[in-house]
Amino acid sequence: MKLEIPTKRENVEIQNEIISNIKELISYKNLEPGDKLPSERKLSEKFGVSRSNIREAIQKLEFYGILISKPQSGTFIADIGAIAMEGMLGDILRLENPDFKSLVETRILLELKTVKLAALRRTEEDLVQIKTALDAYAEKVNNKEDAVQEDLLFHLAIARASGNSTMNTFMLIITPEIITNFEKYHVCDTSQSFIGIQEHTEIYQAIVDQNPQLAREKMKVHFRILYQYCYHTKEVGNEN
């Protein structure tokens, strides 16, 4: 599907090559945590790519916490140790695009936890926001309109109420891909949306009552269709 004529190289391909080169460089020069990488200009010359490419690759590694670049000073190797860095760079290079099954599996794992945490930690403000999202969802469903987005926003509101910023971030990362896949494969049938209102309301009520176990159970019930999709169907490809 992704067949590409080799004349034009993919952007990610160039980046991975740069990251691979950086990995070799660090290994070859025995650079240790805290050490300074060669300047962006030297790297671009050495690797034969543009400086912007170098900058993008560095930004990516900065995102993963492997490098730290300081203005007017240089790019430094983070304080995580040479061995860990070597291993992580290899992992990053090996990373593949997530398949739908992997996304759903992760979503279920995250949400069964966030809903429990939300029940334990939610503030009054959190409750208001969750309720608002719930009402917006119900209204769309009652008008027989598509409500996939409102559905997800309800779940994101719960993630926010969990008080765990890492899980909140991860939910944000996977949500758009979940949405596009849902709409592509029509996972959410509109006929089941009415049941969805009831289920959402029960989840909300459990959070209001600060009952984490019940909240988790209700979420699990809500996910029964997803479970089927995740484990009883064939793997669904995902380009991009």
Add this chain to the structure above:
Amino acid sequence: MKLEIPTKRENVEIQNEIISNIKELISYKNLEPGDKLPSERKLSEKFGVSRSNIREAIQKLEFYGILISKPQSGTFIADIGAIAMEGMLGDILRLENPDFKSLVETRILLELKTVKLAALRRTEEDLVQIKTALDAYAEKVNNKEDAVQEDLLFHLAIARASGNSTMNTFMLIITPEIITNFEKYHVCDTSQSFIGIQEHTEIYQAIVDQNPQLAREKMKVHFRILYQYCYHTKEVGNEN
């Protein structure tokens, strides 16, 4: 939180302002999924910032799956719906840096799952890699050297064997911060590393035997210190 004299604005601050502006623009112009954003040049002029800043902000939103930029064509709004996008942009702006507790909490959640999946899905090649990481860890410990990195690499090898690319990615994202915090707060005492070898070995063996429940139990035992660190009060998640 970083205290900064307002003369020099943080990079992330500028980016958030740009994202906020883009959010308003989309809302004001009623842009819908599939629509084209104004060109980078126009945006930079309209917002009064450099084009590189615009590009970085767009790249960030591209990472979250909200925008898609096509070469020589334009930057488009992803197919996730206006409401979802509006909510997600708000969430992204609201994102704070993860605290250590949040990181540990998420790590425990992820690893109790990845170790089960690894026990179910591991290939022979996976076993070799996990064993290699285990041996490297044991050797360091036996030499009474610091083995935090090898420890984490063992866990990353398990994440790889889980066959879930999303969880693997998430483990990679949180690992460097975990390492730096570990070394900062000396969470891992060297006296407990010898026990660590035994625990790692048991986890490995459970994966070899394809016993997911046992693998999970052993991992839980391995995390008992982390639990203490994360929850001074009891509030330990049980299933999944």
Add this chain to the structure above:
DNA sequence: CAAACCAATCTGGTTAACCAATTTAAGAAA
């Protein structure tokens, strides 16, 4: 009238020159 064509224009990507903060080391002062 519709389809085909083509050139002007617009796009994200790339390149190179430039900027200000930082680092450096050579030299002056003690």
Add this chain to the structure above:
DNA sequence: TTTCTTAAATTGGTTAACCAGATTGGTTTG
């Protein structure tokens, strides 16, 4: 020799000009 000063070199960040491919709108052609 040691310490302080200072100016040149180096750095990541910024800017603007440029590139090749895509888009667009008007013109030609059947």
